[in-house]
Amino acid sequence: MNYSHSLLETYETCPLKYRLIYADRVKTERKSVEAFMGSLVHETMEWLYRQVIMARVPSMEEVETYFSQRWDRFFHDGIFVAHREFTAGDYREAGLKCLRLYYGRYHPFDSGKPIWLERKVVVPIRLEDRQARFVGVVDRLDSLGGGRYEIHDYKTSARFPTLEELERDRQLTLYQIAVENSLPGVREVELVWHYMLFDEELRLRRSAEEVQRVAREASELVMEIESRTEFLPREGDHCDWCEVQEFCPKRKHLHLVGSVAAPELGYDRGARLVDEFVRWKEAREEADRQLKRLREEILEFSAFHQVDNIYGTGHLLKISRGERWKLPSAGTEEREKLAECLKQMGLWDRASDLSESRLQAVLRELEGSEEGSLIQSFLTKEESVALRVSRRVDTDD
Ligand code: SF4
CATH class of the missing domain: 3.90.320 (Lambda Exonuclease; Chain A)
Structure with missing residues (x-):
């Protein structure tokens, strides 16, 4: 060639x-x-x-x-x-x-x-x-x-x-x-x-x-x-x-959706699906905001009236209180010391957990190296799909 x-x-x-x-x-x-x-x-x-x-x-x-x-x-x-x-x-x-x-x-x-x-x-x-x-x-x-x-x-x-x-x-x-x-x-x-x-x-x-x-x-x-x-x-x-x-999965849709043949070929359905996806996503984000606000109000109500079970017209909301340990943040000295301590006590295997997202980052860093291949040999690959939406930068609004 x-x-x-x-x-x-x-x-x-x-x-x-x-x-x-x-x-x-x-x-x-x-x-x-x-x-x-x-x-x-x-x-x-x-x-x-x-x-x-x-x-x-x-x-x-x-x-x-x-x-x-x-x-x-x-x-x-x-x-x-x-x-x-x-x-x-x-x-x-x-x-x-x-x-x-x-x-x-x-x-x-x-x-x-x-x-x-x-x-x-x-x-x-x-x-x-x-x-x-x-x-x-x-x-x-x-x-x-x-x-x-x-x-x-x-x-x-x-x-x-x-x-x-x-x-x-x-x-x-x-x-x-x-x-x-x-x-x-x-x-x-x-x-x-x-x-x-x-x-x-x-x-x-x-x-x-x-x-x-x-x-x-x-x-x-x-x-x-x-x-x-x-x-x-x-x-x-x-x-x-x-x-x-027109042959690239990253730009094919943008390229074709503006063409006359888009509705005929079904490409415009993509635009409708994205619009609907964004509508529901925004509705969910709004719902999350409202739920957060309600949670705070409910806890306030509970503390003020000294009640843990609160009755709605058709539902009962129960508040359970308890305690859980919070880990020191990743990368801090306390976290290192805790890890060391667990290892010395022989408890590391039971207490530690592998984080998938962190492992992906480590593998990206080690791409092409022997260490990377060794780690990969313990893993199986499965397809991962994520949907993310962002504002189009090619539109004027
Ligand atoms: S549109 Fe961008 S990502 Fe797709 S083939 Fe062309 S240069 Fe590569």
Whole structure:
């Protein structure tokens, strides 16, 4: 299997999304408008530099026309806008802004000699017992002469990276290996990111050790993916941009309930069930509040009138009083001392109790360790289902 940067990044973001796209290969027409805009900006930049290589510098108007015509031709219903305060038209303008800023800054595009444009590269990754392949596409490679090269990457994201994020880069660092492996006499390689919406250029040089470290980490990640048997969904803000929501148990209902076919397919029943569930839950919470209040009033009544049995019209309420020992809180010194004392007296087995929720927490901490496996060997697994409700954050009320 080939491993690309987007594959590894997808796995790190959400293992289930990785499985759906790269293992199950589900088919979807959905694409975020950001991804659509980014790919058109890349195509336009490739076209621009192909003209430059042919000794022809297109005008800004031609660049805009190239982008706009492709936008009109390829935009389709599956392209979605996750940021509800923006429209698709805003993204079209943002794409044009990227191109205008870049054009204004670099015209006439002669700071280096472009020798690769959108070039596919393959980097071998050494695994424990064999090799895998990291594949990618270099946006542009410039030769500066004398064995000096620059790997350029265009970014259309509206999020500017921190230095730390840049230093964590894997993609361009692995491309550096491809450049060093493919061209003769490479002396220096510089990584250059163009954050086009900000008109900013970020540069980084990687030492041989750093390149090796990044390659080693990539191979460790590949081995982790290959050894995985379970690919669980990892929810987060990134879900709003997920193209495979319709196949994910976390977002499938939200995705389908807004579609015309929802009532026909029965998906809208889910919304009615949740609404009814919330109504009863709220009624129960209100009932709990009223019961707490009544309990206090009843105890007050009982103390005032010195009565333990209180008669209603059809029911009798009995108050039993007694005493029970209360344990010191978990984690306190008193609790530790008590445990120690019980052990010394040989009473620990009789007095102590295993808390299931605490055991789950311990197992989560020990996940993947020998101790965790040993504890699990005493346990049986049974399905657990919990229903929790919270306010939807995607609605305006
Ligand atoms: S919607 Fe979220 S949790 Fe589901 S596959 Fe996509 S990224 Fe993962």
